[in-house]
Amino acid sequence: MKTILASLGHLGRLEEVLEAAIHIAKKNDGHVIGYYPIPGPNRIVYAAPGSDFPLDDHITRLYDEHLPLTKAKFEDRMRRSGVEFEWREDKRFEPVLTQGILEHGREADIIILGHDAAGSKTAKEEVGFIADVVMGAGRPVLVVPPATGKEFKADKIAIGWNASRESCRAAFDSLPLLEKASDVMLAWINPEKKLGKNEKLPGAELAAALARHDVPVTIKGISNRNRTPKAIINMVEEHDIDLLVIGAYGHSRLREQILGGVTEHILKNLPCPVLLGN
Amino acid sequence: MTRRIKTILVSLNKAQFFDSNMAMAAQIAQEYDSHIIGLYVIPSAIVYTAPYGYGGPINYTEMNRYYRSKANGVEDDFNDYVRKHKLNAEWRLVNSLGTFIGDTVIEHARESDLVILGNDNSIQDSVEFEGRIVTETGRPVLIVPNTTRNDFRFKRSVIGWDGSREAARAAFDAIPLLRMSKVTEVTSFNAHKERELTGTSPGSELINVLSRHGVNAEVVAEKTKKSVSQALIDRAETGDLLVIGAFGHSRLTETVLGGVTRKTLKQMPCPVLMSN
Numbered sequence: 001m002k003t004i005l006a007s008l009g010h011l012g013r014l015e016e017v018l019e020a021a022i023h024i025a026k027k028n029d030g031h032v033i034g035y036y037p038i039p040g041p042n043r044i045v046y047a048a049p050g051s052d053f054p055l056d057d058h059i060t061r062l063y064d065e066h067l068p069l070t071k072a073k074f075e076d077r078m079r080r081s082g083v084e085f086e087w088r089e090d091k092r093f094e095p096v097l098t099q100g101i102l103e104h105g106r107e108a109d110i111i112i113l114g115h116d117a118a119g120s121k122t123a124k125e126e127v128g129f130i131a132d133v134v135m136g137a138g139r140p141v142l143v144v145p146p147a148t149g150k151e152f153k154a155d156k157i158a159i160g161w162n163a164s165r166e167s168c169r170a171a172f173d174s175l176p177l178l179e180k181a182s183d184v185m186l187a188w189i190n191p192e193k194k195l196g197k198n199e200k201l202p203g204a205e206l207a208a209a210l211a212r213h214d215v216p217v218t219i220k221g222i223s224n225r226n227r228t229p230k231a232i233i234n235m236v237e238e239h240d241i242d243l244l245v246i247g248a249y250g251h252s253r254l255r256e257q258i259l260g261g262v263t264e265h266i267l268k269n270l271p272c273p274v275l276l277g278n
Numbered sequence: 279m280t281r282r283i284k285t286i287l288v289s290l291n292k293a294q295f296f297d298s299n300m301a302m303a304a305q306i307a308q309e310y311d312s313h314i315i316g317l318y319v320i321p322s323a324i325v326y327t328a329p330y331g332y333g334g335p336i337n338y339t340e341m342n343r344y345y346r347s348k349a350n351g352v353e354d355d356f357n358d359y360v361r362k363h364k365l366n367a368e369w370r371l372v373n374s375l376g377t378f379i380g381d382t383v384i385e386h387a388r389e390s391d392l393v394i395l396g397n398d399n400s401i402q403d404s405v406e407f408e409g410r411i412v413t414e415t416g417r418p419v420l421i422v423p424n425t426t427r428n429d430f431r432f433k434r435s436v437i438g439w440d441g442s443r444e445a446a447r448a449a450f451d452a453i454p455l456l457r458m459s460k461v462t463e464v465t466s467f468n469a470h471k472e473r474e475l476t477g478t479s480p481g482s483e484l485i486n487v488l489s490r491h492g493v494n495a496e497v498v499a500e501k502t503k504k505s506v507s508q509a510l511i512d513r514a515e516t517g518d519l520l521v522i523g524a525f526g527h528s529r530l531t532e533t534v535l536g537g538v539t540r541k542t543l544k545q546m547p548c549p550v551l552m553s554n
Contacts, residue, residue: 002490031490106446107483138443138523139450165416168388172417175281205389212284212313 001028001176005108008036008074009097011066013114016144018077020152020273021112024142025083027154027180033108034074036089037100038063059095098132105137109176112142115270127267131259134248134276140173141248141277145270152242152273155182159245160232160262161203162188166247170277171206174245177275178215185239186210189231191221229265236271248276281491282310283454285390289383290316290352295396300356301428302420302549303394304363309458314367316356317386319379320345380410387415397421397546405543408552409535413526418451418553423546430549432459435519437495438510438538439464439481444523448553449484452521453491455551462488462495465513467506469499507541514547524552 006021008014021032041057071087078085092100105111113130116123134141144152154177161167171178171186178184186203203219210217224231236244249260259267266274288303290296303314323341349371360367374382387393393415398404412419422430435456439445449464456462464481485495502509514520525536535543542550 003487102443103441104483106441106443107487109450109487136443138445138447163385163388165388165414169416172391203389205386209285209389209391213282 001109002030003033003108004030004110004112005033005035005101005105006112007097007101007105007114008034008070009101010114011063011070013116013144013146014070014073015077016147016152017112017114018074020142020144022078022081022083023152023154024110024112024177026081028176030083030109032078032083032085033104034071034078034085034087035101035104036063036067036070036074036087037097038067038089038091039095039097040091040093042095098129098136101133102136105133105139105141108139110140110142111137112144115143115145115267123268127259127264130267130276131248131250131263134278135250138278140170140275143267143270143274143276145273154180154243154273156185156239156241157181157183157243157245158185158187158235158239158241160189160247161186161206162247163202164247164249166249166278168206168247170245170247170275171210173277174275175210175213175215177243178210178217178245179213181243182216184210184215184217185241186217186219187232187235188219188221189228189235190223229262229269232262232266233269233271241272243273243275244271245275245277248278250278281453282312283391284310284312285315286312286392286394287315287317287383287387287390288394289396290318290356291379292396292398293348293352295398295422295424296352296355297428298422298425298430299394299396300359302422302430304359304365305430306392306455306458307365308363310454312366312391314360314365315370315386315390316352316367317370317372317383318349318352319372319374319382320349321374321377321379323377380407380414384411384414387411387417387419390417393417393419395419395421396424397543398424399544399546400424405535405540408543409524409526409539412524412539412552413535413554416554418448418551420455421543421546421550421552423549430518432456432518433461434517435459435462435521436510436514436517437462437464437481437484438520438522439466439484441466441480442523442525444525444554446523448521448523448551449488451553452519452551453488453493455519456488456493456495456521457491459519460494462493463498463513463517464488464495465498465500465510467500467502467509507538510538511542511545511547514550517548520548520550522550522552524554526554 004021006017025032207217248263466480469480481497488495524539
C-alpha cells in the first residue's frame with residue numbers, strides 16, 4: 001500500500017483519518033494524499049428555468065471556510081510524522097462528495113474514510129455514502145471510527161470469511177496489512193449452520209495461501225447464538241481485535257447502493273476500524 | 279513489502295492448452311517462488327429428459343472412467359512438467375457437484391492469488407466460461423490465448439484505462455505481473471472528449487502510483503475513429519500482456535458480459551489479465 005488516499009471530506013474527523021493513514025504509510029513506506037473535496041452548489045432549481053432562483057450553496061461555503069484550517073492542520077500533522085505527503089483540493093461541480101472520492105480513489109492503493117459515532121443521527125446517511133464509495137471504487141476502503149482514545153494499530157486482525165467473492169476480495173486486498181500483523185484470525189461465524197458437524201472448517205486453503213505470503217494466520221470457527229453481525233461485533237470485543245476485514249455485500253439499484261444486512265449493521269455500530277472489500 | 283503472487287491456480291481441464299498454461303504459470307512461479315495448483319474437475323452427468331418419456335440410461339461408470347483416465351493423463355504430464363522445471367506444486371482432482379465445472383473452479387480460485395485459464399476462442403462456450411469465472415471469483419484471471427507459443431515473457435504490457443471501478447481493480451491486481459514487464463502503457467482512447475475541462479490526460483496519476491510499486495509505466499492517450507474495443511485489441515496485438523477490467527454481471531445462471539470484454543475474449547490478441 002504505497003499510495004494512501006485520506007479523504008478529509010468528513011470535517012472534524014481529520015485526526016483519526018490521518019492517524020490511520022500515517023500508521024499504514026510508515027509500515028509500507030507509503031505516500032499520503034490528503035484529499036479535500038469541495039462540493040458544488042445544489043443546482044436543483046424549483047422555479048422555472050431561466051429565473052433567478054438562488055442556488056443553495058451553503059455546503060460549498062462551509063467547505064470553503066474550512067479549507068485553510070484543514071490544510072494547515074494536515075500539513076502540520078504530516079510534517080511532524082515525517083511521511084511523504086501531498087495536498088489535493090478538488091473543487092467539484094456536483095453537490096456530493098462521492099464522485100470526487102471515487103475518481104481520485106481509483107488511483108490509490110487504499111481509501112481511508114472517517115465515520116460518525118455509532119447511533120448518531122448522521123450515521124445512517126453516512127452508511128449510504130460509504131456504500132457508494134466501497135461499491136464504486138474497486139479499491140479497499142478503510143473506515144475509521146471516531147477517536148476512542150485507542151491508538152490506531154493493525155496488530156490483531158480478524159477476517160470475516162465465508163468463501164464468497166466479496167470476502168475473498170477483502171482478504172487478498174488487505175494482504176499488505178496482514179503481512180505486517182502479529183496475529184491474523186480467519187473467522188467463520190456459526191460454521192455449524194452451513195456444514196455437517198464432522199466437516200472440517202472451510203478456509204484451510206485460504207489460510208495456506210495467506211501463509212505463503214508469510215501471514216501469521218489461524219482459522220477459527222466462532223459459534224454464537226446471536227445473528228452474524230452481532231456475533232462479529234462480539235468477537236471483535238472479546239478478542240480485542242484492532243482491525244476487522246470484511247467483504248461488503250451490496251448491489252446498486254439505479255442511483256442508490258443497497259448494502260447487505262451484515263455490512264450495514266457493522267457500519268452502523270462500528271466496533272473498530274473496518275477494512276471493506278467488494 | 280511489494281505485492282507478490284504466491285499461489286497460482288491453473289485450470290487444466292482443457293488438455294490441449296496444457297503446455298501454454300503451464301509455461302505461463304512456470305514463468306510467474308519462477309519470478310515469485312510461487313506454489314502452483316493444477317486443478318482438474320470431473321463434471322457430473324447431465325440428465326436430459328426427453329419430450330416423450332425416458333431419455334435412456336446414462337452410463338455413469340463409463341463416463342467417470344473416461345474423465346478419470348483423461349485426468350490421469352494430465353496428472354502425469356503435470357508431475358513431469360513440475361519435476362522438470364523444479365516448481366512447488368500440488369495436484370487437485372475434484373468431483374464437481376454440478377454439470378458446470380466453472381463453479382468448482384471458482385470455489386478453488388477464491389483461495390489463490392491468480393487463476394490461469396486457457397482460451398479456445400473458436401467456441402462460444404469458452405467465452406461464457408471465462409466470463410463467468412472472471413465476474414464471479416473476485417480474483418484476477420490470466421487468460422492464455424490458443425497458441426503454440428510457450429515463451430510468455432512480458433516486454434510490453436498494455437493497461438486499458440478508462441477510470442472505471444473495474445479498470446482500477448485490474449490495474450492494481452496486475453501489479454506483480456507489470457513489475458515483470460519492461461514497459462507498461464496506460465492506454466486510454468478518445469479521452470480528450472471527456473477531459474477537455476480539466477486538461478489532464480487520464481492515467482497520468484496512475485503512472486505515479488504504479489511507479490511507487492516499481493512498475494515502469496507511461497501514458498498513451500490515443501485518438502481513434504475505431505470502436506474502443508477494436509482500438510484496444512489493435513494496440514495489444516504488438517504487446518505481451520493486456521490488462522483490462524471485465525464488465526459483466528451474473529444473472530442467475532448466465533453471465534452478461536460487457537462489449538469490450540466479450541470482444542477481447544473472442545479475439546485474444548495476447549495473454550489477457552481480467553479482473554472484476
